[in-house]
Amino acid sequence: MAEKLLEIKNLQQYFPVKGLKGTDGKPAVVKAVDGVTFDIYKGEVLGLVGESGCGKTTIGRCILRLVEPTGGEVLFNGIDVLKLKDEEMRKLRQEMQIVFQDPYGSLDPRKTVGQLIGRPLELHRYGTKEEIRKRTHELMELVGLRPEYYGRFPHEFSGGQRQRIGIARAIALNPQFVVCDEPVSALDVSIQAQVLNLMKDLQEKFNLTYLFISHDLRVVRYICDRVIVMYLGRIMEIADSNELYDRPVHPYTKALLSAIPEVTKERRERERVRLQGDVPSPINIPGGCRFHTRCPQRQEICKTTEPPVKDLGNGHFCVCHFA
Amino acid sequence: MEEYREKTLVIDEQKKITFWQTFFRNKAAILAAIIIVIFLLCAIFAPLIAPFPYDEQNLPEMMQAPSANHIFGTDEFGRDIFSRVIYGTRISLQVGFFSVAISVIIGTILGALAGYYGGIVDQIISGFIDIVSSFPVSLLAIAVVASLGRSLVNLIIVISMISWAGYARIIRGQVLTLKEWDFVEAARALGASNLRIIFKHVLPNAIAPIIVMSTLEIPKAIIVESTLSFLGLGVPPPTPSWGSIMSAGRAYIMQAPWITMSPGLAMMAIVFAFNLFGDALRDTLDPRLNKQI
Numbered sequence: 001m002a003e004k005l006l007e008i009k010n011l012q013q014y015f016p017v018k019g020l021k022g023t024d025g026k027p028a029v030v031k032a033v034d035g036v037t038f039d040i041y042k043g044e045v046l047g048l049v050g051e052s053g054c055g056k057t058t059i060g061r062c063i064l065r066l067v068e069p070t071g072g073e074v075l076f077n078g079i080d081v082l083k084l085k086d087e088e089m090r091k092l093r094q095e096m097q098i099v100f101q102d103p104y105g106s107l108d109p110r111k112t113v114g115q116l117i118g119r120p121l122e123l124h125r126y127g128t129k130e131e132i133r134k135r136t137h138e139l140m141e142l143v144g145l146r147p148e149y150y151g152r153f154p155h156e157f158s159g160g161q162r163q164r165i166g167i168a169r170a171i172a173l174n175p176q177f178v179v180c181d182e183p184v185s186a187l188d189v190s191i192q193a194q195v196l197n198l199m200k201d202l203q204e205k206f207n208l209t210y211l212f213i214s215h216d217l218r219v220v221r222y223i224c225d226r227v228i229v230m231y232l233g234r235i236m237e238i239a240d241s242n243e244l245y246d247r248p249v250h251p252y253t254k255a256l257l258s259a260i261p262e263v264t265k266e267r268r269e270r271e272r273v274r275l276q277g278d279v280p281s282p283i284n285i286p287g288g289c290r291f292h293t294r295c296p297q298r299q300e301i302c303k304t305t306e307p308p309v310k311d312l313g314n315g316h317f318c319v320c321h322f323a
Numbered sequence: 324m325e326e327y328r329e330k331t332l333v334i335d336e337q338k339k340i341t342f343w344q345t346f347f348r349n350k351a352a353i354l355a356a357i358i359i360v361i362f363l364l365c366a367i368f369a370p371l372i373a374p375f376p377y378d379e380q381n382l383p384e385m386m387q388a389p390s391a392n393h394i395f396g397t398d399e400f401g402r403d404i405f406s407r408v409i410y411g412t413r414i415s416l417q418v419g420f421f422s423v424a425i426s427v428i429i430g431t432i433l434g435a436l437a438g439y440y441g442g443i444v445d446q447i448i449s450g451f452i453d454i455v456s457s458f459p460v461s462l463l464a465i466a467v468v469a470s471l472g473r474s475l476v477n478l479i480i481v482i483s484m485i486s487w488a489g490y491a492r493i494i495r496g497q498v499l500t501l502k503e504w505d506f507v508e509a510a511r512a513l514g515a516s517n518l519r520i521i522f523k524h525v526l527p528n529a530i531a532p533i534i535v536m537s538t539l540e541i542p543k544a545i546i547v548e549s550t551l552s553f554l555g556l557g558v559p560p561p562t563p564s565w566g567s568i569m570s571a572g573r574a575y576i577m578q579a580p581w582i583t584m585s586p587g588l589a590m591m592a593i594v595f596a597f598n599l600f601g602d603a604l605r606d607t608l609d610p611r612l613n614k615q616i
Binding site: 061064066089090091093094096097098100101102105106107108109110119120123124166169173 | 504505506508509510511512513514515516519524527528
């Protein structure tokens with residue numbers, strides 16, 4: 001846990017909403033990511049959890065610059081990714097890759113497996129055709145695809161196999177960093193385990209760094225070293241995986257954790273935290289602590305004052321007045 | 324490594340075979356293909372097939388009814404109608420293929436740029452599309468040919484100028500939906516340039532409806548060409564075109580109906596064949612219909 005691979009500083013991503021005015025009369029803006037700061041260390045798997053619409057996926061895409069963030073900095077090995085010119089960015093993309101959630105939409109239906117996996121190699125001039133073919137076969141073996149699938153099309157595969165193709169494509173150029181955007185949430189539970197194990201193996205084998213985006217807390221616990229909990233475009237709590245699961249501090253984290261169905265009697269008897277209501281609209285974020293509208297522990301101060309970031313030691317941070 | 328490649332090849336072969344197998348399981352498609360091939364051969368080998376030169380006048384034999392010597396009869400100058408129709412095939416097919424090819428290229432590129440980049444690029448191109456599609460086709464064609472002069476090339480230019488807009492509109496719509504797919508994002512994450520994404524990932528997925536549409540547009544182009552020739556705005560004489568043969572025969576339609584009927588029937592046959600072919604192509608390319616054929 002020594003070296004920082006990525007530093008994300010005050011990242012913001014606002015999307016203007018056409019034809020809608022906010023309460024202050026200015027054009028409405030969806031604050032998908034509203035000032036997020038965190039580091040990603042070399043070789044770790046960092047989980048990013050939260051409800052739908054809290055900005056998890058947007059963070060992943062901002063880091064890879066698939067969308068242009070509104071503000072903030074993303075430093076990759078000290079280089080500000082957001083300031084790079086097109087050509088420099090293209091080169092850097094070898095180091096940062098992404099695995100998508102939807103194994104059906106993320107593969108070009110008109111390309112064969114060989115073409116899909118070989119494409120990144122071609123793009124970055126890996127070598128001659130023969131070398132690319134060889135490397136493609138290596139990659140296929142690595143992710144557990146049989147070599148005779150080389151000439152087949154994505155529609156001939158199951159979701160799990162397609163996700164393997166997506167993973168092979170992402171690691172083809174030996175990246176240092178991979179954004180995994182809910183890579184298993186579209187798969188059957190039995191297949192989830194296989195794909196997760198594959199990702200874990202690859203991570204250990206090549207010392208990859210993952211940003212693992214998910215809403216499935218069990219999956220996150222299984223694969224992640226550290227976890228970030230997000231709510232409405234902000235970070236609520238960061239901690240080591242075990243620490244977070246055993247001693248959650250933020251009321252939101254507690255509520256999320258208590259929603260996991262448990263098998264053991266002891267765990268089932270843990271106190272359940274139930275949240276009231278829905279996530280407020282990211283167009284109209286509540287003042288004070290943005291979680292106060294649904295927080296079971298809210299006090300007067302939560303409605304008026306934004307809580308500070310509290311350092312609880314051992315890399316455990318929490319944004320709550322009562323932490 | 325060698326054995327992998329062989330297996331790959333086998334699979335690819337199978338793919339191609341199934342496409343054409345599905346296609347030709349449709350009986351109408353076979354008929355259409357045969358008719359189109361016959362016309363293509365006529366156009367290519369016109370000098371070998373035609374029994375007489377198309378411009379050879381033979382006044383003693385003028386306006387003869389179809390016979391063994393002149394199977395479609397002769398016109399008012401004694402020229403062999405069959406030979407003239409055969410040569411006319413050249414003009415019709417050239418206009419059909421080249422005008423469609425040009426408008427597909429222009430329409431696809433402009434449509435793709437509009438759909439992919441959006442914003443001001445889209446507004447400008449879409450504006451052009453709307454303007455072009457609001458012109459009455461034959462009127463614009465008449466105006467342009469009248470000012471540019473009569474020639475085969477001008478005919479092709481005119482028809483392409485009008486019909487690219489339809490392709491552009493379809494491609495734009497396809498690209499608008501396709502660009503939201505994750506595989507486009509994946510290509511960008513891999514470092515592919517915009518042009519590469521458009522041509523290698525987006526367009527190949529958008530091209531199926533264009534293939535069908537262009538097959539259905541070829542007969543339309545042929546009809547427009549004949550219309551213009553009929554009005555005297557087509558290829559200048561003595562080069563025969565179906566429209567000009569009909570136009571010339573119009574005066575003698577009571578005495579010598581074969582002059583107008585022969586090119587008319589030829590045109591009907593080819594338009595019919597291309598329409599059947601297009602329909603069959605659409606059925607084959609649409610995966611939802613595949614099973615029922």
